[in-house]
Amino acid sequence: MKTTQISFKIPDFLLTTLNLDRKEFTEQSRIYTAMQLFKEHKLSSGQAATIAGMDKYRFWMELGKHGIPLIDYDPSELKDELKRFNK
Numbered sequence: 001m002k003t004t005q006i007s008f009k010i011p012d013f014l015l016t017t018l019n020l021d022r023k024e025f026t027e028q029s030r031i032y033t034a035m036q037l038f039k040e041h042k043l044s045s046g047q048a049a050t051i052a053g054m055d056k057y058r059f060w061m062e063l064g065k066h067g068i069p070l071i072d073y074d075p076s077e078l079k080d081e082l083k084r085f086n087k
Helices: 012-018 022-039 045-052 056-065 075-086
Strands: none
Touching: 012 022, 022 045, 022 056, 045 056
């Protein structure tokens, strides 16, 4: 798989404020970015797990820790899904 490296700079004091080292901050940034993109329905859970650097089962656990539902239907979508199961 072809990859692209993404990097950005932050002031050193932010790492101190967050009590994180570079590696921890990078890992958390990847996870938070992945969760947000999943929450916004821009990525599947598998794609988001790849960004987070973990398998999808561990990513699902992270979603749960942060109160982000794995399945997020709006009421009309859920009603349509349930109709399919009742047939």
